[in-house]
Every structure is written in structure tokens, then in C-alpha cells.
Amino acid sequence: MTQKKATAKFLYFDGESALARWPSVSLCMIVKNEEDNLADCIASVGDFASEIIIVDTGSTDRTVEIATELGAIVKHFDWIDDFAAARNESIKDATGDWIFWMDADDRLPVQALAQLKQAVASGEADVYTCRIISKTQQVGDTWVNVDHYRLFRNKAGIKFEYALHETIFYIAVGLGLTIARTNIDIEHTGYVADQETLKAKARRNLTVVEKQLARNPDDLFWRYHRGTNMLMLENLEEAAREYEVAIANPPDDLSWDVYVYQAYTGLVTIYSRLEKVDKARDMLARAFELFPQRRHLKISAAMFHMNLEEIDEAHDYLRQTQKLSPESDSVGMAWPPGKLEGLLASVYLLKGELHRSRQATLAMFAEREITPQPVSSEILQQAQSLAEQQDYQSAVKLLHSVSETDPVALRLLADIFDQQQNWREAANRLAQAISQSGPQPGEWAKLAEFLTRTRQFKNATRICRLALAQNHEDVEALNLLGFIALHQGDGGQAMIHLVRAMNIAPNHKRVVENLTGLAEALNMSVPETVRQHGLRMLQQQQYRYAADAFTLLIAMQPANPDGYKSLALALKKLGRGQEAALAWQTAQEIIAAG
Numbered sequence: 001m002t003q004k005k006a007t008a009k010f011l012y013f014d015g016e017s018a019l020a021r022w023p024s025v026s027l028c029m030i031v032k033n034e035e036d037n038l039a040d041c042i043a044s045v046g047d048f049a050s051e052i053i054i055v056d057t058g059s060t061d062r063t064v065e066i067a068t069e070l071g072a073i074v075k076h077f078d079w080i081d082d083f084a085a086a087r088n089e090s091i092k093d094a095t096g097d098w099i100f101w102m103d104a105d106d107r108l109p110v111q112a113l114a115q116l117k118q119a120v121a122s123g124e125a126d127v128y129t130c131r132i133i134s135k136t137q138q139v140g141d142t143w144v145n146v147d148h149y150r151l152f153r154n155k156a157g158i159k160f161e162y163a164l165h166e167t168i169f170y171i172a173v174g175l176g177l178t179i180a181r182t183n184i185d186i187e188h189t190g191y192v193a194d195q196e197t198l199k200a201k202a203r204r205n206l207t208v209v210e211k212q213l214a215r216n217p218d219d220l221f222w223r224y225h226r227g228t229n230m231l232m233l234e235n236l237e238e239a240a241r242e243y244e245v246a247i248a249n250p251p252d253d254l255s256w257d258v259y260v261y262q263a264y265t266g267l268v269t270i271y272s273r274l275e276k277v278d279k280a281r282d283m284l285a286r287a288f289e290l291f292p293q294r295r296h297l298k299i300s301a302a303m304f305h306m307n308l309e310e311i312d313e314a315h316d317y318l319r320q321t322q323k324l325s326p327e328s329d330s331v332g333m334a335w336p337p338g339k340l341e342g343l344l345a346s347v348y349l350l351k352g353e354l355h356r357s358r359q360a361t362l363a364m365f366a367e368r369e370i371t372p373q374p375v376s377s378e379i380l381q382q383a384q385s386l387a388e389q390q391d392y393q394s395a396v397k398l399l400h401s402v403s404e405t406d407p408v409a410l411r412l413l414a415d416i417f418d419q420q421q422n423w424r425e426a427a428n429r430l431a432q433a434i435s436q437s438g439p440q441p442g443e444w445a446k447l448a449e450f451l452t453r454t455r456q457f458k459n460a461t462r463i464c465r466l467a468l469a470q471n472h473e474d475v476e477a478l479n480l481l482g483f484i485a486l487h488q489g490d491g492g493q494a495m496i497h498l499v500r501a502m503n504i505a506p507n508h509k510r511v512v513e514n515l516t517g518l519a520e521a522l523n524m525s526v527p528e529t530v531r532q533h534g535l536r537m538l539q540q541q542q543y544r545y546a547a548d549a550f551t552l553l554i555a556m557q558p559a560n561p562d563g564y565k566s567l568a569l570a571l572k573k574l575g576r577g578q579e580a581a582l583a584w585q586t587a588q589e590i591i592a593a594g
Contacts, residue, residue, distance in 0.1 A: 023120045026051040026096030026154065030086040032079070034104035035062040037189075042070050044108040048116055049100065055090040081208045084160040091159075099158075100151045105190040106132070115184045119151060125180035127152040127172050131330075134188040140342060142296070143334045144191075146258055147181065164208045164225060170253075202232035220251045224259055231266055240270045258332045261291055265300055265333065272307065280304065295324040296333045302343055309458035315347045338367035345435045350459055352466045357435040365405060372405035372436075380409060387416045403429075407437040414450075423453040445476035457484045475505045482514050494518055495533040499548045506555060527556045534566055538573075546570040561587040561594075 027049035031038060042052065052072040056064050057079040067074050077089045091099050098120050102108070108116075112130070119128045128151040134144040149168045152158050157175050160166040172179060191198065206229040212222045227242030243263040250260050264287040271280035284301055291297050302317035321340055329335075341364035348357035365372055379398060386395035395416050403409035410433035417426035427450035434443060444467035451460035461484055467477035482497035495518065501511045519529040534549030550567035557563055564587035571580035 023098055023123070024050045024096040025098045025100050025120060026053060026091070026094035028053045028055075028087075028090040028094055028099055028101045029104065030055045030057060030077070030083070030090050031059065031063055031067070031104050032057045033059045033061045033063055035059075035066055037104040038063060038066050039070065041102060041104050041106055042072075044106075044113070045100075045102065046108075046113050048108075048113055049096070051094065051096050053090055053094055055086055057086055081211050082163040083208070084162055084166040087160040087166050091154075094154055096154055098151060099154050102150075102186075103188070103190065105188060107187040107189060109185060109187060112184045112186060115182065116151060119180075119182065119184070124178070126156055126177035127158075127168070127179045128184070129179070129181045130184045130186045131182075132186050132188050134191050135336070136191045140336060140339055143336055144258075144262075145329070145331055145334055147331060148186075149179070150186070152177075163212055164205055199233055202229040205229050206233070220246045220249065221253050224254055224263060227263065227266070231270065236270045236274055240267060240274075243267050243270075255332075261287075261294070261297075261332050264290070265297065268300065268304060272304065277308065293324060293328050294332075295321055295326060295328045296335055298324065299335050299340060299343065302347075306343070306346070309456055311347055311350050311459075311462070314343070315351070318344050318347060336368075338364040341367055346431065349431055349435050350462050352462075352469070354435070354438055361432070361435045370405060375399070375402050375406040375409040380412060383409075383412060383416070387412075387419065390419075392416055392420050404432070405436070407433040410436070411440075418450070423450045426450045427454060427456075439470070442474075442476065444470060445474055445480065448477060448480050452480055452484060457487065460484060473504050475501045475508055475511065478504070479508065479511045479514060482511070486514060486518060491518060491522070492533070492536065495529070495549070496545050499530060499533065499545070499552050502552050503548055503555070527553060530556065531563070531566075534570070538566070538570060541573075543570045543573040547574060559590060561590040564590065 025048055027042070027045055029041075029052075031054055034041075038054075052067075052070065053075065054067045054072045055075045055077045056067070057077050064074055073093075075089065075093075077086050079086070087101065090101070100116065116128075119125075127149050129147040130150040132146050132148050134146070136142065149172065152168060152172065156177060158168050158171055158177075160168055161170060169179075190201070206226065209222050209226045209229060213219065213226065216222070223242045224246035227239045227246065230236075230239035230242060243266055246254065247260060247263045247267075250256065254260055264283060267283045268280050268287065271277070271283060284304060287297055288301075298317050298321040302314040302321070305311075305314040305317065318340060326334070341360050345357045345360035345364060348354070348360055362372075379402065383395045383398045386392075386398065396413065399409055399413050399416075403413050410429045414426045414429035414433065417423070417429060427447060430443065430447050430450065434447065439447075444463050448460045448463040448467065451457075451463060460480060464477040464481050464484075467474045471477075478497045478501035482494045482501065485491070485494035485497060494514070498511055498515045498518070501508060502515060505511065515529070516526055519526045522529055524532070530549050530553045534546045534553060537543070537546035537549060547567060547570040550563050550570060553560075553563040554567060564583045568580045568583035568587065571577075571583060
């Protein structure tokens with residue numbers, strides 16, 4: 001068999017050769033009062049852009065000066081409540097082969113910079129998307145991932161549309177351009193801000209939205225965005241009204257995975273906050289019909305049930321989440337790494353499964369790439385000193401960023417929040433400490449008290465039971481169970497727990513106060529309240545609780561033979577004959593002496 005001689009074209013590649021002509025890129029931006037962000041944004045773009053065009057819409061700080069120092073071409077544009085108009089002004093005179101646009105609070109990671117260079121060098125498409133990852137200030141809050149059409153050929157007829165959330169998508173499609181979706185990520189820091197800053201943005205955006213609705217009141221795209229800004233401004237009823245209208249018949253320009261999904265989860269949040277639990281449950285069920293495989297929704301459902309103290313239901317959703325890929329949230333709302341594991345740690349703690357809680361906590365640290373390490377003794381002492389001086393704000397600030405993996409620091413932070421009467425945060429920190437190192441003596445009851453003060457009565461009850469499993473004479477836990485029962489209108493259960501607590505610690509101030517309060521509500525003396533409770537327990541054949549009640553009654557009225565007689569009956573029913581005989585004999589002796 002004769003082999004044919006292969007022919008091929010070989011090129012020399014030394015790894016250093018560049019394109020004969022590298023495509024030029026114009027970085028186009030619109031800004032206002034961005035002196036704190038602009039330099040970092042432009043620095044992250046590196047050498048990608050050969051031209052920088054910045055349109056300023058009315059800055060009163062050093063933004064324009066900084067832009068000029070960075071070599072940008074600065075243009076001024078009167079703000080007309082229209083982001084698309086301002087954006088079109090920024091690209092109008094661009095000379096680059098490509099246009100790339102950024103906001104001042106965007107940051108380009110190193111990897112993304114390399115990917116963008118590859119995109120313009122390849123020229124395989126006319127428009128390239130980037131995934132904008134918006135994080136928030138609070139650790140564990142929802143992120144939002146949205147595709148933006150950030151890189152496109154210049155002079156291709158492209159312009160921006162929509163006065164808010166401006167886009168080139170529909171025009172690019174209409175022009176028949178090739179659009180490539182990429183895995184290029186851009187970090188958006190605009191939501192890493194305090195609530196007042198975010199509300200200021202919402203008020204600005206709402207002005208834009210209201211102008212659009214004045215032209216077309218029934219435009220569901222703008223009604224959705226009105227709802228979003230109303231939610232940010234905590235006008236919950238208005239937000240719910242707009243969201244409900246929008247999702248009843250979502251328009252084509254309302255992204256299903258981003259906006260429609262966000263409306264459903266927003267309504268769950270709104271109805272929960274308005275204490276319309278049935279409507280929240282219904283909205284959650286409707287969301288699952290439409291988005292059954294969204295990891296974010298499963299975790300959100302778990303949090304919904306945790307807020308209702310429905311721990312088993314929350315646990316079930318978290319276990320379901322473990323089977324889903326994070327890619328199910330590649331577009332739209334997503335929880336940050338470690339959120340699932342952190343919630344599991346909380347659930348396992350409430351279930352008393354400390355080993356699993358610790359494992360989940362360590363898994364959370366691993367997901368967030370955190371290496372557990374202790375806080376230095378110097379910082380702990382400084383924080384303690386600040387707390388003793390009642391400079392709580394400085395103490396919290398000092399510990400906030402370093403305490404997460406140190407149980408000692410977490411316990412100190414819990415104490416500081418307790419002194420501030422911020423019991424929700426106190427409970428969170430103490431729970432984290434217990435998850436990492438187990439409970440110290442009395443800490444279960446302490447955690448239960450924090451939960452009680454935040455009206456998490458079901459969870460507080462769970463923790464009290466864990467306390468009593470560790471120490472069946474934990475007076476603090478018994479008192480809390482009594483208090484919770486009182487609050488829930490169950491005087492019988494309250495008496496059971498308070499009587500037990502009084503038998504253990506007769507002079508415990510809060511137990512005495514709770515028992516006295518119950519007696520006053522019944523318009524009886526404390527001894528008579530205890531006696532009546534004991535008699536009810538006898539009738540209900542709850543002999544152990546009857547014995548507790550009559551033991552306490554005897555302590556209160558040692559010269560009253562009726563207490564001994566009743567105790568004798570209860571003890572006899574419990575099979576404690578010798579003790580019963582002794583109690584009966586004491587009653588007879590008192591009668592004879594009288």
C-alpha cells in the first residue's frame with residue numbers, strides 16, 4: 001500500500017507575536033459625583049481602552065477633575081431623567097473600533113480583562129455580553145447576576161433604548177448583528193452601600209419611572225420597576241400592587257429569569273413583612289410552579305419557613321437545595337457561597353444536632369474561602385474596654401470583621417449586642433459561637449432568652465428543651481418556658497414550668513414575678529393558684545405535676561394540712577408509697593396540734 005505524502009501549512013509561533021493591528025477600544029461612561037469610584041474603575045480597565053470618554057451629568061465634587069487627570073475626554077450633558085439619552089451621548093463621538101461601557105461603580109477583574117481582549121481580537125461577534133455581578137453590603141444577602149451587552153462594534157448603527165436599565169439588545173437584534181453570550185464577569189459595587197444610599201438611588205430611579213408612566217400609565221415594564229423602587233423605599237402596599245399587575249401578564253421586555261422571578265420573590269417578602277402569611281405561602285407556591293429548579297428559590301423558601309419557626313420544613317428545602325447546581329442561578333438572583341451551609345448550621349443547632357451544626361459551619365467557611373483563626377487578645381481586650389465605657393458602636397466595629405470564626409469574640413459580641421438590647425444580633429452571634437464550640441454552662445437558656453425577646457417563641461422553646469436535656473433543673477429555661485406559655489395564653493403549661501422552677505429556686509426573682517402575674521390575672525393569691533393547679537393535675541391524672549404543685553404549696557404554707565394530704569395522694573398514685581405515708585402522717589400531726 002502506497003502512502004500519500006501529506007501536505008500542510010506550518011506557521012511559526014513564538015508566543016510573543018501580536019496582531020498586525022490591535023483593534024482600538026473606546027471606554028464610554030456616564031457619571032455624576034463619582035469621585036470615590038472613578039479612578040478605581042478606570043484602573044481596573046488597564047490598557048484595554050485606547051480612548052476614554054466620560055459624560056458628566058452634573059457633578060458637584062471632584063469627578064470631572066479626576067476624569068481629566070486620568071486622560072479622559074470629558075463631555076457635559078444636562079440630565080433629563082433618561083439613562084439611554086446620556087449613554088448615547090457618551091458613544092456618539094467614539095473613535096475606537098469597539099465600544100465598551102462601564103459605570104463608575106463597576107470593577108473589571110484581571111481575568112475579565114484578558115477575556116475582553118480575546119473577544120475584540122477574535123472579532124467572532126458584533127456584540128458581546130458580560131455578566132454583571134451585583135453584591136450587597138451585608139454578608140449573606142442576595143446577589144444579582146444580569147447579562148449586559150457591554151462590548152460592541154462601533155459605527156454598526158447601535159444605540160441605547162429605555163430611560164432606565166438602558167440596553168442595546170433590541171436594536172442589535174433588529175440589525176441582524178451576531179451576539180455572543182460570554183462568561184466574562186464584571187463586579188458591580190453599587191449595592192455595597194448603606195440603606196440611605198440605596199434609598200437615594202431608588203428615589204432617583206423612581207423619578208425616571210414616573211416620567212415614563214406619565215406617558216404610558218399601563219406599560220407593565222415600567223410598573224414593575226415602579227414596584228421595585230417602592231419596595232426599596234419600603235412602601236410595601238404600593239410595591240405589591242405593581243408587582244401583582246406586572247406578573248399577571250408579563251410583557252416581552254420583562255426578563256423572565258430576572259425581573260419576573262424577582263417580582264415573585266419580592267411578593268413573598270412583602271406579604272411576609274405585612275404578616276399576610278397565607279398570601280406569602282400562596283405566592284411561594286406559584287413561584288415554584290414557574291421556577292421549580294431555582295436554587296435561590298429553594299433557599300428562599302427555607303428562610304421563609306425559618307422565619308415562621310417551621311424548622312423541619314426549612315430543613316427539607318435545604319436538603320433539596322443540596323441536589324441543585326449553582327448554575328441554576330447563573331442569571332438573576334443568587335445567594336452567595338456559603339449561604340446554604342450557614343442556614344444548615346442554624347437548623348441543625350435548633351434541632352440539637354451540634355456535630356452536624358459544626359460541620360455545616362466549617363463547610364460554610366470553606367465555601368467562602370475563610371480560614372478560621374482566633375482574634376488577638378489585644379483586640380478582645382480593647383473591645384471589652386470599649387463596651388465597659390458603653391462605646392458599643394466602636395466595639396462592634398472593631399469586632400465585626402474579625403469575629404466570625406472565633407467563638408470567644410462571638411460571645412463577646414453577643415454580650416455587647418445584649419447590652420444594646422439588640423437581641424436579634426445577640427442571638428445570631430451566640431448561636432454561631434455554640435455551633436463552633438458547643439454550649440457553655442447556661443448558654444442554652446441565654447440563647448433562648450434572646451430568642452424569646454425577639455418573639456421567636458417556637459425556637460426559644462426548642463432551645464429551652466435542649467437546656468433541660470443538659471440540666472433538668474435549669475431554672476432559667478423553666479422560667480422561659482413558663483413565660484412563653486403565659487404569652488400564648490396557656491396558663492396550665494405556664495404553671496407546670498413555673499412551679500417546677502419555684503421548687504428548685506424559691507426566691508428566683510423572675511420566676512416569682514411570672515407566678516405572681518399569673519395569680520393576679522386569675523384574681524387569686526399565689527398559694528391558691530398553686531393549689532388549684534395541683535387539683536387540676538390530679539383530675540387529669542398528671543400526678544408528677546400535681547406532686548410538684550403540692551410540694552410548692554407546702555413550702556408556702558407549711559402549717560396547712562391540706563397541702564400534705566393532697567401531696568400524699570399524688571405520691572401514692574406515683575407509686576411512692578413510703579413518701580405518701582410520711583406526707584399523710586405530717587398532715588395528721590398538724591391537725592392534732594391544731
